[in-house]
Amino acid sequence: MIGxxxxxxxxxxxxxxxxxxxxxxxxxxxxxxxxxxxPPLAGAALRxxxxxxxxxxxxxxxxxxFGQNDDGMTSFDDCSKQRxxxxxxxxxxxxxxxxxxxxxxxxxxxLASPYCRTLETARLIxxxxxxxxxxxxxxxxxxxxDRYDALRKLLSTRVAGATNLAIVSHGNPFYAVAGxxxxxxxxxxxxxxxxxxxFRIVAKIPRDAWDTLDR
Numbered sequence: 680m681i682g683x684x685x686x687x688x689x690x691x692x693x694x695x696x697x698x699x700x701x702x703x704x705x706x707x708x709x710x711x712x713x714x715x716x717x718p719p720l721a722g723a724a725l726r727x728x729x730x731x732x733x734x735x736x737x738x739x740x741x742x743x744x745f746g747q748n749d750d751g752m753t754s755f756d757d758c759s760k761q762r763x764x765x766x767x768x769x770x771x772x773x774x775x776x777x778x779x780x781x782x783x784x785x786x787x788x789x790l791a792s793p794y795c796r797t798l799e800t801a802r803l804i805x806x807x808x809x810x811x812x813x814x815x816x817x818x819x820x821x822x823x824x825d826r827y828d829a830l831r832k833l834l835s836t837r838v839a840g841a842t843n844l845a846i847v848s849h850g851n852p853f854y855a856v857a858g859x860x861x862x863x864x865x866x867x868x869x870x871x872x873x874x875x876x877x878f879r880i881v882a883k884i885p886r887d888a889w890d891t892l893d894r
Contacts, residue, residue, distance in 0.1 A: 726892040732841040740800040741865040742768035758795035772803035778889035787842035801847040
């Protein structure tokens with residue numbers, strides 16, 4: 680009887696140890712540097728925070744034509760072989776730009792992936808853009824662990840002055856550094872850079888929800 684009890688105890692302890700290991704592994708796998716604040720900023724509080732500056736606004740480009748693809752690309756300059764914005768996407772980008780101006784949200788540098796859809800989105804929203812491979816990520820083939828290190832650095836580096844940094848890129852790079860869910864087309868993640876502590880997502884604004892910042 681004593682022997683059987685000892686065997687049961689050993690089994691319980693072993694299961695507990697495995698559970699602790701599994702839990703630790705699960706926690707380690709989470710993008711803790713990109714956790715959403717609780718509760719997230721919203722409405723007028725988000726508008727006021729953005730008006731003070733210090734955030735990174737990471738936009739996924741607005742609506743595109745999924746009947747097109749990038750498979751035949753030979754250069755970033757040739758838009759005819761890429762997936763491009765639709766007329767709806769262009770209207771979305773202009774509308775976002777009008778909202779940002781109306782809300783008096785200061786934006787300094789505007790960086791965009793070198794694809795036509797991201798550059799066009801940036802120009803329609805902000806009227807200016809600087810092309811940057813840092814916000815796109817390194818080559819997809821062969822994939823490397825440091826592919827998105829430059830983007831992580833941009834999201835973690837504190838923004839100087841009373842302004843915000845704008846990035847216009849794609850869904851995959853942000854998913855890679857911040858985790859799920861994917862940003863929808865035209866959606867923006869409002870990121871608080873935290874230096875050595877990484878970054879934190881404090882809000883997300885869908886492409887048609889900028890009016891909620893007035894409330």
